[in-house]
Amino acid sequence: MKRVVPVNSKPQLAAFIDFPHELYKDDPCYVPELFIAQRDLLTPGKHPFHEHSKLQLFLAYDKDKIVGRIAAILNNNHNKFNEAEDGFFGFYDAVNDGEINALLFQEAEKWLREQKVKTIIGPVNFSTNETCGLLIAGYDSPPFAMMTYNKEYYESLVDQAGFRKKVDLVAYRFGEDGYDDKSVRLKEALIARLKNKGITLRTVNKKNFDEEVVKIREVYNSAWDRNLGFVPMTDKEFDYLAKDMKMILDTDFCMVAEKDGKVIGFSLAIPDINQLLITIRKGRLLPFGLFKLLFGLKKINGIRVLALGVLDGYRKLGIEACFYALIIEAYRRKKYKRAEASWILENNDLMNTALQHIKGVPYKRYRIFEKAL
Template sequence: MKRVEPVTTKAQLEAFIDFPHDLYKDDPCYVPELFIAQRDLLTPGKHPFHEHSPVQLFLAYDKDKVVGRIAAILNKNHNTFNKTEDGFFGFFDAVNDGEINALLFQQAEQWLRDKGARTIIGPANFSTNETCGLLIAGFDTPPFAMMTYNKEYYESLLNQIGFRKKVDLIAYRFGEDGYDDKSVRVKKALLDRLQSKGITIRPVIKKNFEHEVARIREVYNSAWDRNLGFVPMTEKEFDYLAKDMKMILDTDFCLVAEKDGKAIGFALAIPDINQLLINIKRGRLLPFGLFKLLFGLKKINGIRVIALGVMEGYRKLGIEACFYGTIIEAYRRKKFKRAEASWILEDNDLMNNALLHVKGVPHKRYRIFEKAI
């Protein structure tokens, strides 16, 4: 008997987190999420998202076997900021079974309708500030850090029940030498010109991390506010994310642009921690996963450029090029072999053209879907 139940117990939450490990057990590109991180993310009182927005998890069963999962998410901050009545789905995984898929979404959609949502959008875990998007092209390699991965048949499952494309997100790949280094060559001249305007670029100072994070949050919530689906992060949400980032942060890849001491832009690239997580069985750090993580950090040979933004009024002055040049210099110095810039909205012509100009190769495509409910 196939059925769907809301997650109400710790045992069900554990099953919800662990289901993908079984579904993808024979997939060489699957990277398990860390159990403790997923548990905290999904637990009210642990992650600050739950302070302003309700989430309901559901599990699908075939007899007593878990065969699917989904989260229904009512992001109140998103709806207030964008003046919409949207609901979201996330953490979606399922066997290739149309009946199971339909049952999962029926429950999620009904829960959202009961709370006043008119549209369901996703996948988003919980919003575009976290991991989001369904992989629809580029299944031949594992995802970079903090990017999603899924079965190829998911797109068909969503189309079968009426979901349609909202927007695509593009990931660009760079090899060891496969990039244009013009930004490195012109960096000194650009920095001199910026300095004459009172603008400087420097690495984040870890010793002053809390103060740095507060200033970067202001830039983030300003520089990305016109992106589709954007919602400002609360202070607690940004601090939570920053705390996780700090553990793997390399300040050579975390840069701040300042004008007379005020932060006006920042760039962040993170080590591709997925190179290590792919070997952490079922996402458990104990008893041996922690050692793999700690001793493997120096072996990482890739980065993901996760954010690069400048506040309006300071764009096209050369700050972006200086960010790229500085990151490329560090990439060379550390002898890294690969990089990804992701994700970029398909209609963000400025960023897409810039990445193509420096010889970025589009190698993965993710899709956000929507449906009226």
């Protein structure tokens, strides 16, 4: 008997988090999420998302075996900021079974209709500030840190459920030497020109990390306000993310631009922690996973350029080019072998052109879908 049930207990939540491990057990590109991080993310009282919004998790069974999962998500802050009536689906995984897939989406859509939303969008794990997008091209390599991965048949299953494309997101690849270093050659001249305008660039000061976070948060919540589906992060949400980032942060890859003491832009690249997570069985840090993380950071040879934003009014002055130059210099100095810039909206012509100019190769594509309810 095939059925879908709501998740209402800790054992069910654990089963929800663990289901992908069985589904992807023979897939060399699968990277397990850390159990403790997923548990806190999905538990009211643990993650600040739950202070303003809500979700319902569902598990699909075929007889007594778990064969799928999905989350129905109501992000009230998203709807308020975008003046929308949207719901989301996320944390979606399923076997290649049309009936199971239909049952999962039926339950998620039913719950969202009860919340009075008009559209369902996804996959989005809370908002575009977290992991989002269904991989539709580029299955031959593991995802970089904080990027999604899924089976090839997922696109067909989502199509069968009546969804249509909303927008695609693009990831760019860079090899050890496969990039244009023009920005590096021009860096000193660009920095001098910016200095004449009263703009300086520096790395983030970890000793004053809390103060830095406050300054960067203001830029983050302003620089992306025109992006598709963006919703500003609350102070608690940004602090929660920053606390996680601090554990792996390399300040050589985290920079800010300032004018008159005010942060007007920042860039962030993070070590590809997935190179370690892929070795941690079922995302459990104990008994040995913690040691793999602590002693494995120095072995990471890749970075993901996660964010690069400049406030409106200061764009196209050369700040972005300087950020790229500083990232490339640190990349060379630390002898990294590969990098990814992700994700970029397919219609963000400014960023796509800039990445192509420095010889970025678009190699993975993700899709966000939508459906009227």
